Amino acid sequence: MDFPFDALRRRPDLEAPELQAWDAADLLLLDESADDRRQAGPGELVVIGDGYGALTLPAVSDGAQEVRVHQDALTGEQALAANAAELLPDAGVRSLDLDADLVRGARVVLLRLPRSLHALEDIAGLIAAHAAPDAVVYAGGRIKHMTVAMNDVLRRFFDRVDVTHARQKSRVLIARGPHDGADPRPRRQQHPGLLVVCAFGGAFAGTSVDIGTRLLLEHLPAAFPDEVVDLACGTGVIGAFIAMRDAAAHVYATDQSAAAVASARATADANGVAERMRVVRDDALSSRPADSARFVTLNPPFHIGAAVHDGVALRLFADAARVLQPGGELWTVWNSPQRYRSALEELVGPTRQIARNAKFTVTVSTAR
Template sequence: MSEIFDALRRWPDVEAPGLVAVDAADRLILDESAELRASAQPGDVAVINDAYGALTLGAAHAGADGIRAHLDAITGERALEANASRLGLADHFRIVPLDASLVSGARVVVLRLPRSLEALRDIAGLIAAHADADVVVVAGGRLKHMSVSMNTVLGEHFGQLDVSHARQKSRVLSARAPRDGRDPAPAAVRVAGLEVRAYGGAFAGARLDIGTRLLLENLPYVPVGGTPSDPLIDLACGTGIVGAWMATQYPGAHVYASDQSAIAVASARATMLANGIEDRVAVARDDMLGARPSASASFIALNPPFHSAAAVTDLIAPRMFTDVARVLRPGGQLWCVWNSGLRYRPLLERTIGPTEQVARNAKFTVTVSTRR
C-alpha cells in the first residue's frame, strides 16, 4: 500500500510542506476495513469524505471494484481523479453525489469523520436509510478532531458501535445495525432579513458569522454590475448569505455565487429557493472562479476560507486573490472581509490594486480593492 500513498498528491489544492494527501487516520481506516472489503462484491463499497483519494484508491488497489465515492471539495474530487489516472485505477470507482445513490445497497461504508456533528448526522441518517441492512460503517479520524459526541450521533442511527484502539493519534468507530434512517434536510433560520438554509457541515451553519455580518454592514448600496453578463459575484459563498443579500437589496440584479464545497452549494441553492430569488442567482461548484472568463466582472464579495481539508493554512487566500484579479475588469472592485491578524492589505495591494480599509472591529477588517 505504501507505493499508493507515496504517489498521492493534493493538487489542484494547495501543496506545501506539512500539507499532506494521506495521514495516519486514512491508513487506520483502511486497515480496520480490510477484512470487510476483502469479501465485498463489486458495488458493495462506498467511500465518503475522502480527502484526496487515499481511501478510494487504497480500497481499489486492494481489490475493491465499483466503488462509489463522494468528496465534498471539488479540489479533492479533482485530486482523486488525477491521482487515479496516474496510478491506473480510474476504472475502479465513480464519483457520486451525497444522496441515496451513493449508499443504496452498500454493505461496507468507509468514512472519514467530518468535523461537524451535523454533517455526521446527515451522513449517518443517509446510510441508515438506504444502505444494506447488514452494512458496516468504518469511520475514522484524528483524535484531535474527534469527540465522544460523535459516538452519540452514530448511535442515533446504528444499534451497535465498536471503538478501536488508538494508533498514531487516530481512531476508528465501527457502526452496525442501521435504524431510523433519514435523508439530509437543511436547517433553517432567519438572519439579516433572509431565510437561510444550511446542510450539516456548511460554513457557519444556519447563522450569520461575525465576519460576514461586518461585510454586509459595509457593502455599498449601489454596486456596479448586476446584469446577466456582469453579475455581482459572491465568491466562497457558503450558505449563500451574501449572494442572497445582494439579490434582495438590489431588485433585478443578477448574482453568481460559487463555492468548492458540495455541501455549501446545496445549502446556497436551498437559500436562494427559500427567498424566491433562484431565477436571479446562479450557484456553481467551482475551484475559486475557474469557470468565469477573465476580465468579466465588476464586483466581487469575498470572505476567504483558511482551511484546506482539515489543515489551517494562509495559502488559500493568495490563490483566491490572484483569481479575483484575473476575473475583475480594470476598475472592478473586490470587497473582502478578513481576520485582521492575517494582514492581507499589502497582498491585496500587490495582487489586485489600490486597497482601502472600509471598516474594522475587534477581530475583522473590511477592505475594498480596485483592479488596476
C-alpha cells in the first residue's frame, strides 16, 4: 500500500524511539480487508480501536469516504486528527462514541482486537445490533495478545468466523452474518464495606478494586477539601469512595479513556453520588487551569499498550503539579518497583510515604 506509514506520529501521546504509531497488525488488517473496503460506499466503513490513524488514514487514501471512527483513548483521537491534518486534510473522518450511531448501517468494520473479552463482547454486540445485515468485521491484532476465546465471543454474534494465515506475528479474524446483537451495558459488582463498581468492557480492571487502590483507600484522610480531583479515575472507585465518605466533598474526575469515563459515571450513579461527582474525558488535566486544586488523587498507569513505560505517570505527575495550589497535596499509589518518589519530589514537591505493602506504595506530595 502506497501510504507514508512512517510519517504517522503519536502526539499528543508519548513519543519515544521504541514507540511506533503503527504495526504489522494494522498492515495485515488493511490487506485482508482491501476488496471489501473498496466496495463500501460513503459512510459504510467503520474503524474501531485505531491507535493513531494507521487504519483510518490509509483506508481514506485508498478511496474510503465518510469514515466513522471510535478510539477509546482521547490522545489517539487527537493524534488521528493531527495526522489527518498533516497527511490528508480532506479526509472526512468523524470520531464518535461507542454507540449505535457509530456502526448503524456499516458494511465493513476494521477492529483492532481489545485485550479484554468483555470489551470485545461490547463491541461485537453493538455491531451485530446496528450494522448492515451483510456487514463483515475484520478484527486483527498481534498473535501474542490473541486467544481462542476471542473467536468464541465473535461466534456469539456472527454466523461465521474465519481465521487468516499469520503474518509478521499478526492475525485477523473475519466475522460475517451478524445476529442477536445488544447495546453495551455496564457490569456491576458490590464490594462489601467499600462501594459498588460499574464497568463497561473496555475499562481497566473491570469491576474489581485492585490492591493498590485498596491500599490508598485505607489510608485516605477522614475529611477533604470542598473539591477533590481524581486524576486518571478509571472506573471512578477513588472519587466515588471519597464522595461517599465525605458528604460535603465534590469530586472532579478525569480520564482519557471513553470506557473509563462511562464506567465512572455509572459507578457514581450506582453509589448515589452522581450529583457531587463530575466525570470528564480529558488528557490528564488539560482542561483545568493552573493553581485550581488543593487535593488530587492518582493511581497512575504504568503501561503504554503492551509496553511498561514510566512516561505516562511522569506526565500525570507534572500536570497534577501544575493544577495544584501551593501547599496542595497529591496522594499517589504506585507500584513500588517503579520508584517514583524521586520523580514526585522533583515534579511536585516534598514527598512522604504514608503506607507500603509487598507491591504498592502510597505517598503524599506537597506542591511547592
